[in-house]
Amino acid sequence: MATRFQGPKGTRDFYPDAMAVRRYIEDAWRTVSTRFGFLEVDGPTFEPLELYKIKSGDEIVSQLFHFQDRADRALALRPEFTPSLARMVAEKAGSLPRPIKWFSIPRCYRAEQPQKGRLREFIQWNADVLGDATTAADVELVAVCVAALEELGLTAREVRVGWNHRELLTRGLCAGPFIAERMPVAYEILDKLHKLDAAGQNALFEARECTPGEVAVFDLLTASAKPGEQGRQAMEELLASWPDDVRSEIAQRQSEFANAGLGDYCAFDMTIVRGLAYYTGFVFEAFDVGGANRALAGGGRYDKLVELLGGPEIPATGFGMGDVVLELVLREKNLLPKNLLPQPDVFVVNILPDPLPAQRLLAHLRKTHWNADHTAVTGRGLHAVTSTRATKNVGKLLQEAAGSGARVAAIFLPDEYARGVVKIKNMADRSETEAPAAEAVAMLRQLIGALR
RNA sequence: GUGGAAUUAGCUCAGCUGGCUAGAGCACGGGGUUGUGGUCCUCGGGGUCGCGGGUUCGAGUCCCGUAUUCCACCCCA
Numbered sequence: 001m002a003t004r005f006q007g008p009k010g011t012r013d014f015y016p017d018a019m020a021v022r023r024y025i026e027d028a029w030r031t032v033s034t035r036f037g038f039l040e041v042d043g044p045t046f047e048p049l050e051l052y053k054i055k056s057g058d059e060i061v062s063q064l065f066h067f068q069d070r071a072d073r074a075l076a077l078r079p080e081f082t083p084s085l086a087r088m089v090a091e092k093a094g095s096l097p098r099p100i101k102w103f104s105i106p107r108c109y110r111a112e113q114p115q116k117g118r119l120r121e122f123i124q125w126n127a128d129v130l131g132d133a134t135t136a137a138d139v140e141l142v143a144v145c146v147a148a149l150e151e152l153g154l155t156a157r158e159v160r161v162g163w164n165h166r167e168l169l170t171r172g173l174c175a176g177p178f179i180a181e182r183m184p185v186a187y188e189i190l191d192k193l194h195k196l197d198a199a200g201q202n203a204l205f206e207a208r209e210c211t212p213g214e215v216a217v218f219d220l221l222t223a224s225a226k227p228g229e230q231g232r233q234a235m236e237e238l239l240a241s242w243p244d245d246v247r248s249e250i251a252q253r254q255s256e257f258a259n260a261g262l263g264d265y266c267a268f269d270m271t272i273v274r275g276l277a278y279y280t281g282f283v284f285e286a287f288d289v290g291g292a293n294r295a296l297a298g299g300g301r302y303d304k305l306v307e308l309l310g311g312p313e314i315p316a317t318g319f320g321m322g323d324v325v326l327e328l329v330l331r332e333k334n335l336l337p338k339n340l341l342p343q344p345d346v347f348v349v350n351i352l353p354d355p356l357p358a359q360r361l362l363a364h365l366r367k368t369h370w371n372a373d374h375t376a377v378t379g380r381g382l383h384a385v386t387s388t389r390a391t392k393n394v395g396k397l398l399q400e401a402a403g404s405g406a407r408v409a410a411i412f413l414p415d416e417y418a419r420g421v422v423k424i425k426n427m428a429d430r431s432e433t434e435a436p437a438a439e440a441v442a443m444l445r446q447l448i449g450a451l452r
Numbered sequence: 453g454u455g456g457a458a459u460u461a462g463c464u465c466a467g468c469u470g471g472c473u474a475g476a477g478c479a480c481g482g483g484g485u486u487g488u489g490g491u492c493c494u495c496g497g498g499g500u501c502g503c504g505g506g507u508u509c510g511a512g513u514c515c516c517g518u519a520u521u522c523c524a525c526c527c528c529a
Contacts, residue, residue: 006502006520015462056529062453063527080529108529113453115523191528275528294528320529351487389481394488402489413487423488430489 010112010120020340022123025323025330026105028151029125033103036144038127041102043084045109049074051083054308055278065111065120077109080320081126082305089130090311098131117294117325128318130306137317138282138301139256145286145297145319146265152326153335154288159296161262162225162269163284166300168249169270172242177213186214187273193222194271225271238270253282278302282317288329296329297321343405345448347427348386349397350412357437358412361422362386364441379445402427408447410440 007013014022030040049066066076078084081104089100104126114120127144129137142161149159170183178186185208193201201222205215223234239247250268257266266284274283283300287293299319306314330336346365350358365384368377387400394411401409411423421434424443435443 009520052529059527060529063529082529110528112527113525114521118528278529298529349488391483392486393484395485396483396489398489399491400489409488411488415487425488427489432488 008120010114012119012121016341020342021327021336022323024337024340025152025326026123026125029103029105029148029321032144032148032151033125033127036101036127036140036147038101038103038144041085041088041104042106043081043088043104044078045107046075046077047084047087049076051087051309052076052079055083055086055305063110063112065109078106079110080108081106081124082128082302082318082320083309085126085128085318086302086305086309086311086316089314089316090306090309093306093312093314096131099137100130101128102130103127117322117328119324123323125321125323126318128316130314130316132317133303133315135253135256135282137315138253138284139260139262141299141317141319142257142262142266142284143260145299145321146262148321149286149296152330154329154333156264157289158329158333159265159286159288161266161284161286162272163253163257163266163282164269164272165250165253165282166273166279167281168246169273171246172238172270173217175243175246176217176241177211178217182214189218190221190271190273191275193218194225221270225269235268235270274298274300278305278308280304284319286321288332290332293329293332294325296325339405341405342383343407344385345382345407346384346444347401347404347406347409348384348412349394349401349409350386351392351394351397352412352414352417357417358386361410361412361440365444382445382448398425408444410444 012018033040049061049064052060052064060079061076064076064079066074068074084106085102085104089096105123106126107121108124109121110118111120112118125148127141129141142163146159146161166187170180173183173186174180189204189208189210192204196204201218205218210218217238220234220238224231224238226234239250254266254268257263269285272283272285274285279300280303281301284298285295286297287295297319299317301315301317303315306312306316327336348358348362348365352358362384365382368381369379370376371378385404385406387397389397389400391397394413398409406427409425409427411425413423416423416434417437420437422437422440423432424435424440424447425432426447433443
């Protein structure tokens with residue numbers, strides 16, 4: 001008896017409808033990346049396990065799908081693309097023109113418990129700028145990130161970008177009750193605060209042995225992330241105690257965002273720290289305003305990573321955006337177009353007993369035409385289909401044509417065909433014309449062109 | 453890795469406290485007036501009731517295990 005299988009936990013099957021949605025999202029990422037001057041790259045789906053350990057520590061191993069090959073090499077399916085990218089840059093850094101602006105759309109794998117917005121296999125758009133240490137590179141990344149979201153129909157009403165800067169935050173906090181040694185703890189707490197209630201927060205403060213002064217600052221930080229006047233006041237109060245040059249750099253960066261047309265999206269947010277990863281300065285997160293979902297995208301500056309992988313010292317900044325949360329948000333906001341499947345240019349309907357004339361027309365429509373010396377395309381192949389049904393019921397076949405979304409139907413009918421003509425029907429306005437068989441292809445091409 | 457809920461046709465679900473040859477709508481397919489649009493009529497394909505055990509004369513229904521999905525924790529690059 002045959003065994004039936006389910007797909008592995010946390011994976012998806014892309015049937016045509018789902019595949020069309022995936023392509024729609026990937027196309028937006030790709031066109032926007034290109035618009036901003038990023039070049040597409042990719043790397044292997046698996047890498048040495050060590051590559052991820054170096055970057056993230058040994059704890060990462062339990063979150064990876066890893067295995068040994070026959071020569072006993074430890075390998076892991078990539079959980080993200082940045083290590084591969086850094087490795088690729090480290091290998092050829094000397095010969096790459098700078099700044100290096102690359103994007104990629106890799107499938108990635110994480111051996112985690114699946115839940116809303118998080119699967120074991122997903123697709124993550126990455127954009128990175130290497131070799132540009134200026135704030136302009138950070139701004140450009142946020143700009144390309146936002147542009148992609150806009151390309152998909154999202155606006156500042158639905159999504160926002162919160163940004164922070166680890167060094168500035170550290171300097172600000174150390175101007176208050178914190179000492180430098182407490183920063184790792186402070187970052188850890190900051191990263192967790194927003195999802196805890198008051199009791200949970202207090203428990204955490206106690207567990208981390210926070211001083212009353214530190215707790216007071218955490219309370220203000222929590223308040224500062226809230227929208228509206230209350231949040232603004234908490235932010236003001238905190239900033240008042242921070243060094244002048246830190247304050248002015250924050251203001252400077254925010255004005256750069258505004259200058260790039262991102263003023264409605266971006267807000268300084270002291271509570272964004274992005275885990276305890278390899279980020280060295282600027283960090284940001286894009287999220288939907290409703291806030292029920294996980295972050296849509298996140299990234300920041302990682303100036304030491306390429307060096308860590310044996311490459312030259314090269315400043316780097318980048319971000320990733322996963323397809324899972326993005327699709328959830330687009331669905332929630334009703335922003336996925338209805339007809340993402342390709343729609344035929346021509347649907348050929350045949351009522352003749354002889355199938356050959358219809359098949360001949362199909363073949364001609366699909367063929368790309370070249371000029372006499374084969375140097376230029378004079379007519380690209382069209383998307384042309386027909387029915388495989390046996391019925392000669394014109395109504396049924398036109399119904400099928402309509403269902404396919406075809407722009408035009410070419411109809412072979414006995415009486416007309418005897419007179420040497422084919423009927424051509426514009427499916428949108430239901431108008432019909434007749435075409436001499438010899439001119440049918442040309443007329444159809446013209447009609448399709450006019451409708452495009 | 454831990455905890456909670458769920459799993460019946462491709463999809464959305466009925467199936468009361470165990471008594472069926474397991475149903476509906478949608479979707480899919482054939483046909484319907486020798487010739488024009490998502491309608492209508494009609495017929496049809498498709499289900500090891502997630503999987504494996506157990507209790508019982510009898511299990512879609514009760515019990516145990518397991519897989520998957522969703523939710524939450526851990527983690528989040």
